[in-house]
C-alpha cells in the first residue's frame with residue numbers, strides 16, 4: 001500500500017464510499033499508531049466479519065455531546081483464536097477501548113485492547129489480520 005498522501009486520501013474515500021465494514025487495507029495507511037485513543041462508552045452495534053469485525057460505542061465528549069465511534073478489530077477467526085467468543089461484546093455493554101485513531105480524523109479507530117466492565121481485557125487482533 002502506498003504511504004503517500006494521495007494514497008491515504010484515496011483509501012479514506014473508499015472507506016467512506018463502502019462503509020467501514022467493507023474495507024481491507026494496510027494498517028498504517030489508515031490508522032496512526034502515534035495518535036492513541038482511550039475511550040469509554042456503551043456498545044451500540046457489533047458486526048462480526050472478515051476481514052474485520054467492527055463495533056460502535058456511544059462516547060460523551062467534553063461538550064457533553066454523544067459521539068458514536070466505530071472501532072476496527074481483526075477478523076472473526078483471529079478474534080476467536082485470541083480468546084474472544086460471540087458473546088464477548090454485547091450491545092449495551094460498557095467498555096473501554098485503547099487504540100489508534102484513523103489518520104483522516106473521523107470517529108474511527110483500530111483497537112489495541114478492549115476492557116470489558118467485568119475487568120476482562122481482550123486484544124484487538126489487528127496485527128494478525130493484515
Ligand SMILES: [Cu+2]
Nearest residue numbers: 023024025051
Ligand atoms: Cu484491513
